[in-house]
Amino acid sequence: MTAPLTLDDVAAHLLARGVLAAPPDSVSVLAGGVSGATYLVTGPSERLVVKQPLPFLSVADEWPARMERAAVEAAALSLVGTLTPEVAPRLLDFDPERFVLVMAAAPASWVEWRTQLLGGTVVSWAGTTLGSTLGRWHSATVSDLPEVFTSLDGFLELRGDPYHRTVAARRTDLAPLVSACLDELLAAPTCFVHGDFSPKNVLIGPDSLWALDFEVAHRGNPVFDVAFMLHHLTMKAIHLPALASPLEDCALAFWRAYGDAGGLALDEPAVLRHTGALLLARVHGKSPTAYLTPAEAEQVSLLGERALRGGFGTLAELFAR
Template sequence: MLTPDSVIDYLVNRGILPHGGTATARPLLGGVSNEVLAVSGDGIDVVVKQALSRLRVKQEWLADPTRVLVEADALRIAGRYVPEAVPAVVDADPQQLTLTVARAPRHWADWKTQLMQGTAEPAVARLLGSTLACWHSATAARDDLPERFGTSHFEQLRIGPYYQTAAARHPDLAVTVNEFADALLADRSCLVHGDFSPKNILTDGHSAWVLDWEVAHYGSPVFDLAFLHTHLLLKAVHQPEHAAAYEQCAQAFGTSYAQTTRLPPIQPAQLAGQVGCLLLARADGKSPAEYLDPRGRQRTRALARAALTQSAGLNDLWKTLT
């Protein structure tokens, strides 16, 4: 694996940093699935990612590191349609399974940090909704993409550790959860990000980059929508004093997506059901939300059960939190 000491020579050998050029490297923290290094210096300002085969979580979670090449491919496609919403791909190395991308402006922050601090700007959510709708619409019904973007990484990183693990830990909900998982795998509609989460969004409040496309696959658009809605609900569980602001972001995101997409409308019951599965997974899957305390986890389970057993819609879930 690359380190701050070895990455400079690596970039020189890849022709990204000129011989004799000076640069410094430091690790970027926070991810569980990659080694991530920031490198800046003479004519260079990049982030270098190298995929881990075993993710940094308490339970064993293995994933094919070739997903970094899938990420590079997805970033290039996303950049073709909304170039201002993703970092430029500088290099993808199939031998060392490394991806090098442009680095965001220093004053940008990840949206998760802003949300956790109580700064919830509907304008950011609105931008994300329209951007996601453009990507989904532009890549829909493409004959060349299903084979390029299979579902194996999605199964390793989402279906298994999220849906199947949650189903195993809640046997009374297993049939329902597995049915929602099967629906995702059966739908091959468009290019799906697969990790559309606030932690993967860098923003200055006006512009935004969507990062970390390693779970990209050709699948169901409902998953990206459900993923972001889940994260906003989780923030509301954790910080109920900001729940109304998070709900405004959720509404802005959903409305903007619906107004921009050219795909058939997402059925509310399907969206709420997928959110229920993801809430259950973030309470009891292999990647539980790290900021939830025991009371928060119990409340998250209750929201999940309401969506999965009582046909509660998203508005109903928000009513219990605001």
């Protein structure tokens, strides 16, 4: 095993791989990543991002699993690069021995969509773009998807266990319904699923955006990605009541565009049950949402329970609660 990349050897790596012909002007650590090291590299005419999973030093077994995720992310970037090249960074290099990815960096002025939303700006075109992008990914990958996406291990480790199984253990009254959601997710490996399709993993500029962070991509049930994005927008509407109406417009634009693009998860009551399971997970699961106050968390939990129990037939009803 080669040693993990450090800030000091990013430039040498890019030169050795032939990604750069001359040393870059600067290499800096990008904020935001927790499971890996992400660096920004700039030169006279290039802006690159270099990403490598970080091993948990205390758990030797983690390293191979995480390295595998880099290979998944590289394959996903290459796949979406052919399906929707304008909505994801271009993959420039992947070193399968060191598990280092190199991709194009977004313009310096772009921001995380989550930050923009929490700052009070909601543009509904982002919902439309994300919906049509996701619809395209799902519809185009049913019959033709590389082997690397077959394993559900990463999805179970990062979603099924901390979210659904933890809610089932802590809210035993809801265990049958939440376990049924997880069973549906595992039993229907239908198409390419991003697995972390959330505002945190979207970079947005004045009139375009990129989806990022494909480490949990897998062949799975498309309802997960739709519900995942919707549960984030729902939580933000509870946290920022003044923005509830534009957030609803954005969510509806996302859902419409997803259907228009041929998206596969079109059973609206099912999407809402899965959204409910995820809302519950963000209160009772292993990674509770940081920005919710206790009172908001209680609202999210009640709404999630109602949605999980089939209390909403349409997305508009969920937002009108």
